[in-house]
Amino acid sequence: MSRRRRIYEGKAKILFEGPEPGTIVQYFKDDATAFNNQKRGTITGKGVLNNRISEYIMTKLGEIGVPTHFVRRLNMREQLIKQVEIIPLEVVVRNVVAGSLAQRLGLEEGTALPRSIIEFYYKNDKLGDPMVSEEHITAFGWAATQDLDDIMALALRINDFMVGLFLGVGIRLIDFKIEFGRLYDDQDMMRIVLADEISPDSCRLWDLKTNEKMDKDRFRRDLGGVEEAYQEVARRLGILPEANVQDIKGGSSMH
Numbered sequence: 001m002s003r004r005r006r007i008y009e010g011k012a013k014i015l016f017e018g019p020e021p022g023t024i025v026q027y028f029k030d031d032a033t034a035f036n037n038q039k040r041g042t043i044t045g046k047g048v049l050n051n052r053i054s055e056y057i058m059t060k061l062g063e064i065g066v067p068t069h070f071v072r073r074l075n076m077r078e079q080l081i082k083q084v085e086i087i088p089l090e091v092v093v094r095n096v097v098a099g100s101l102a103q104r105l106g107l108e109e110g111t112a113l114p115r116s117i118i119e120f121y122y123k124n125d126k127l128g129d130p131m132v133s134e135e136h137i138t139a140f141g142w143a144a145t146q147d148l149d150d151i152m153a154l155a156l157r158i159n160d161f162m163v164g165l166f167l168g169v170g171i172r173l174i175d176f177k178i179e180f181g182r183l184y185d186d187q188d189m190m191r192i193v194l195a196d197e198i199s200p201d202s203c204r205l206w207d208l209k210t211n212e213k214m215d216k217d218r219f220r221r222d223l224g225g226v227e228e229a230y231q232e233v234a235r236r237l238g239i240l241p242e243a244n245v246q247d248i249k250g251g252s253s254m255h
């Protein structure tokens with residue numbers, strides 16, 4: 001790891017300079033945080049599972065024409081991605097009431113929404129990622145109106161696809177958070193692409209039959225069985241082939 005230049009270290013991932021210009025290596029850690037860093041912990045094997053789950057979902061999204069930053073998985077904990085300029089927004093898509101929406105508006109968790117809702121949060125840890133409107137986003141120049149149109153259209157396509165993907169394996173996609181970046185080509189043309197990750201860290205996933213939580217809420221709410229839940233998501237998606245639990249727990253970072 002010391003051979004490569006570390007570009008950025010976040011809560012759950014580290015970014016290293018990639019092998020070619022315009023590429024980055026995204027390394028998935030087992031570290032978990034919640035409530036704006038107030039709760040910290042480790043979920044053994046999480047990085048390995050999120051690397052695979054995010055690879056799987058981004059590849060499938062690519063196949064239906066959603067542009068993403070994903071290039072290929074390199075090893076158990078790393079994937080090669082295209083370097084993008086991250087738009088400082090957390091884009092949340094909701095299908096069912098949960099989390100902050102339930103609290104803020106006094107709604108009951110688990111109630112299906114009349115239609116999917118998109119929310120924007122300004123990515124700023126010091127401020128605790130405050131919710132913002134399209135007006136704030138365009139007025140402060142975080143994204144242009146055209147960018148926002150692209151982001152919302154992509155977010156809804158991603159949601160429709162993922163709802164179906166998870167429904168097919170007996171999981172309800174309650175809500176999720178995604179991030180987008182600007183990708184510039186040789187002619188300096190810019191495209192908005194899906195970036196960051198899609199994993200049980202950033203989605204609420206409930207078992208269709210039992211409503212059991214299969215996501216980071218198990219960590220946030222001290223429900224236990226966090227690793228097992230992430231593994232079960234991977235298993236249902238069919239991406240935990242022969243690897244046994246030991247492989248995942250011991251998953252080497254380098255090869």
Ligand code: UDP
Nearest residue numbers: 092098099100101175176177201202203204
């Ligand atoms: N989320 C996330 N990172 C954040 C905040 C939220 O990945 O910093 C995800 C979260 O896992 C959930 C969705 O976004 O799937 C909506 O989260 P919510 O606004 O309900 O906030 P929370 O209850 O997680 O604080």
